[in-house]
Amino acid sequence: MNKIFFIVIVLSFTLLNINSDAFAVEHDSNIIIETPYVRASIPGTTITSAYMSIENKNNAAIILTGASGLFSDRIEIHQHTMSDGMMKMRQVEQLIIEGDNKVILQPMGYHLMIFNVKKALLPEEEVSLTLHFKQQKDLVVTIAVRSIKQKNPDKKQHHHH
Ligand SMILES: [Cu+2]
Numbered sequence: 001m002n003k004i005f006f007i008v009i010v011l012s013f014t015l016l017n018i019n020s021d022a023f024a025v026e027h028d029s030n031i032i033i034e035t036p037y038v039r040a041s042i043p044g045t046t047i048t049s050a051y052m053s054i055e056n057k058n059n060a061a062i063i064l065t066g067a068s069g070l071f072s073d074r075i076e077i078h079q080h081t082m083s084d085g086m087m088k089m090r091q092v093e094q095l096i097i098e099g100d101n102k103v104i105l106q107p108m109g110y111h112l113m114i115f116n117v118k119k120a121l122l123p124e125e126e127v128s129l130t131l132h133f134k135q136q137k138d139l140v141v142t143i144a145v146r147s148i149k150q151k152n153p154d155k156k157q158h159h160h161h
Helices: 002-026 152-158
Strands: 031-039 048-054 062-067 074-084 086-091 095-096 101-105 110-117 126-133 139-146
Touching: 031 126, 048 062, 048 095, 048 139, 062 074, 095 101
Parallel strands: 031 139
Antiparallel strands: 031 048, 048 101, 048 110, 062 095, 062 126, 074 086, 074 110, 126 139
16 A cells, blocks of 8 residues: 555656646746837838847747737748848848847837738737747737837927927
8 A cells, every 4th residue: 555655656746847847848937028019000001010028037048930910921020230331121030039138129120020911900909919939839929009100209299399
């Protein structure tokens, strides 16, 4: 009887270990998304872009490989670069966020380029965006739609003159 009881305890410890390992591999609660927003689509166009900061609280690097959402069938990771004094965009296959580090997706920098927007994205709306990582679980983020005018609140106040 005692022997069987011991085996059961050993087994449950083993199971617990497997579970905690699996949890450690996912790390999803260690990825912090702040101030996500997507630009309202300009009437007559079907492209827009999304921005946010992605903080990696893990010791190891994480790799963003893409994003998807029901509002678009094609979202790419892009980077702005200066070449011959001209601002150019290019697609990057992945975005590495080093351990204990933060990458900010912002205008004139990294951004999520959204093509083929299915329905106009209007200010004050929210959309659901799924971020895909190389070794982590997908992360679903609710992001607000912002008009381009809202981007710089200081500028807006000049209209009151
Ligand atoms: Cu772009």
